[in-house]
Each structure stands twice: as structure tokens, then as C-alpha cells.
Amino acid sequence: MRPVLFSVDGVPIYAYGLFFLLAILTVLGLVLYEARRRSWPKEEVVPILLAAFVGGMVGARLSILFFNGWQTWPEVLNFAALFDPRIGPGSILGGIGGAYLGGYIASRAIGKDGCACDAFAPAMALGNAVGRIGIFLAGVDGLGKPTNLPWGVQLPGDNYLVHPAPLYDAAFDVAWFCLLMTLRNHPAMQNGNLLKFGVAGYAVVRFFIEFVRNNRVIVVGLTGQQLFCLALLGGLGVWYLLRQRRVIATA
């Protein structure tokens, strides 16, 4: 672990903060690249990207109320604390949800035909992978549960090995990014389908990774993050069934 990557004249450069910034820049760069490739006009790119960014940041923080418990509300609902760099952004799952909602509302507000959100799918996967490296280096939440597996890692001050859960996440994200890049031109993966596929895949894998993480269990042995993933998959399942019914009715 290396929470402080290096120091410049006594000023610490934190792994978490640096990799979070790199993750945001990765997402931004890839979305702009995809937007250009898809000939997405800048009148649409700017508001949707801004809304997704703000929605993601607010969603990441607000979701802590659910994941960490209602007792966190004085910090989570403190407006000034939203902009306190000493308090981390929050949960990536809440960030994905908030970004999706923000981007969707902006799309509807500007009257965009179809869904531009597919440009976000590979970007979110690669950005998440970058962010997870920072989380691993920072040793967030003790990384994972104790393990005897040969790839277990030892945290400073502990005499046992733990699952390097953020690296599992990052490895999947890199593979998922490659798959999403391969599928991005497929006819069935347009109009929001690529993003839904990408988010669904992440939700499935994250559900299982949660079993080796140290997050707060809420009900029936499941963490808030697992319940969020189940709700997300349930919502996508309902959307898929409704769409199939509409297709059959039209035919």
C-alpha cells in the first residue's frame, strides 16, 4: 500500500486523490473522443457531459446515506462539505447512478433524439479501472476480507493477508472496457443499449466482489452495494421486458 505516493517539499501527493483525478480525465477524454467519432454536436456534448459530471459527483456523495447509514447525514447533506477536498467523493455506484440520471435529464431537456449515453460506456469502465488502482494504493476500507490465497496482500500493521478487492474490480473493468470497445459499433448496441449492457455487466461482477469486501451489511447478509446492484439489474430487467413487449405489439 502507498496512500501517499510521494511528497513535494513536504506536501503529500495522495494516491487516492491523484488516481481519482486521472480517472475523471480518462472518462472525459474517452467521452470526447467517442463524441467526435459519433459526430455528436458540441451543443449536445457540453450540457450532457456537465450534467453527467455534476449528477455523478452529487450521486456519489448522496448514496453514502444508503451505503454507510443515515447517521452520516450531517456530513453527506452538508453543502459546503461537498466541496471539501479532504472528504472523498463517495461511492462509485452512486456516481454511476447520478451520472446516468444527470445525463438523461439533460438529454430530455435539450430534446435530443435517441440516447447519446453509449459514448459513456467504455469510458466509465476504463475510468473505474484507473480509480480502483488509487483505492488499492490507499488501502480503502481495509481492501477486502482475510484470505489465504497466494495473491492476498498484507496491510501495514496487520499480520494477515486480505483480498485485493479493488484489483479484482480493476481487472474486470479493463476486460470490460475492451469488450465494450469491440461492441460499440454493433447495431444491437446503439441508443443506450451499450451503456445498459456495460452497467449491467459491472453490477453482476460488483455483486460478487462485494462478498470479499468490508462494506456494511444491511439485510440478509447483503451489503448496500449488493442491494443497489440487484435493484439496478431488476430495473434493467423490467426495462428489457417492457421493450420486448412493445416490439411484439408493434410487429
Place this chain on the structure above:
Amino acid sequence: MRHIYAGPHEKRVDFWLGFAGWFALNLAAVGAVFLVSMRSNSGALGLSALLVLLNVVTPIVLAFTRRYAALGVLLAFASLFALTIVEGIFSTVSDFVGFAGGLAIGGTAGGNFIGGTLIVVGILVLIGFVIGAFFVLRRISRSL
């Protein structure tokens, strides 16, 4: 009711009103929260929560009524978030750390000590950020 813009000038006025208005109103509101906190902590917490809610609802309502004002609000919101992320290189240690020591300089929060060198670095980052933001804003404003 969606507002129909007469031309680029009106769009720009709305955009800048949204951008500057967001900073002005939130600064005033945060000041009010601070004043209330000297009399009642729970009142200040409630007011701050209301402020978060208003900051979520306002851009959504504006997006469907005066969309260029909403764009200004979003850009103001995003620029402050971006600054927070950049400053986070020097101070963010984890994904969510409870608020331990308030905002006082020289205090600690989230396991961090806010020292003199860090303040200088923070100010330099802020200056660089403001210069960069100026050019981005100018470009967006001209494209309206």
C-alpha cells in the same frame, strides 16, 4: 413553460446569470448557514440539507424552462467540483471520510493536517484553475 430565446445575446445573459447567480446565492446561503450554526446546530444542519436539495432541484427545473441559465448553473457547479478534485490530490485520503475537524485551517479532518505549504500550493492551484476556467468559460459563452 420553456422559454424561447430571441437570440445569442439573451442566451449569453441567461448563461452568465446562471453561472454568477449560483456562486452568489450559494455564498449567501452558506453564510446564512454559518450564522444559524452559532445559535442552533440542528437548525444549521437542516438548512444545509435544504441547500443541497435546492441545488439538485434548481438546475433540473431550469433545464426545462430556461436552459441556458441551467447551463450556467451546471458549469458553476462543475467548476467547483473540478477544483475540489484537483485540490484532492493534496488532501483526499479515501472514498468517504467523516467530517472530523471542521474547516479550520491548522485543524485536522480525515486524518489530514492542513499546513502552511499546503495552503500555498492550494492557492497556486486555485489561481491556475481560475485562469484555465476563464478560457473555457469564454469559449462556451462565445459558442452560444
